Amino acid sequence: MPGQVGLVGNEQEGLLAFLAQARYTLKLTAYGLSDEQLRAAPSASALSVGGLIKHCASTEENWLGTIKNEPQTADYDAYGRNFALAEGESIDEVFARYDRVAAETEKTVAEIGDLGHRIPVDHSVPWNRKDLTHFTVRYILLHLIQETARHTGHADIVRETIDGATAFPLLAAAEGWPETPWLKPWQPS
Template identity: 75%
Template structure:
């Protein structure tokens, strides 16, 4: 996926395009990492690259359940587990889940065809008390914001692990040619 979202012809296409871009960016933080590095938490928090990607997939999955008026996909009592790769869980497992969630999000939004479609606000303590409903537009904007926030967290963790940053990683993942001002990331020789 290129570093920029392509032309946008309408609001729905733009929202889904920017959400897809943020999914790509957060997934990119895992590029070239070992299983051990994906689980590493080298900063002041317990966050890891793999855990943040898993959490982003879980968050989108829960909002998709909200749009569909289904029970939450993730049990809030197990919220902290969504920030860590479980024993035996691989990044490929998480990517496959994220792909399924993304496909279902795009399918659901496209089938609804109404960004104003209203969904009642639940009683989670972090939700605004002055609102009675969300709409699909708000949910997509929130998912873009949430995914971008966690992509930033994952960027910092990734940089703490091996010094890699977003554009060199993107250049390596996408096969961009080296330029005088941008060198694709390469795994350090050990």
């Protein structure tokens, strides 16, 4: 996937394209990392690259449930666990889950076909605003773009702390871009 979203024909296509680009950029932060590095939390927080990717997959899955009007649960233990790779859990498993969730998000949005479609707000969980009566599909897609972009920034910092790699050299390496005077693709040290 190129470093930028291509031209879009309509709002729904644009929102889904920018969400797909955000997912891709987040997943790219794991490029070339060992299992140990994927679990490393070298910054001031307990965040790891693998855990951030897992969290975004889980978050999108939860919002997909919201779009489908499935009940939410305030499982705080599960929330903490979705920020870390479990013992024996591989990044390939997390990527496969994220890809399945992404495909289901795109399918569900296409089936609804109306970004203004209203979804009742579940007020039984503390993170939902009490002054809102409904979300829209548009709101949820924008929220997912924001959430994924925020956590990609976290993953960028963690990744740079691990081995100095930054987004564009990683993108260049993953996509096989040629070296230029101003951009050298990342290489393992």
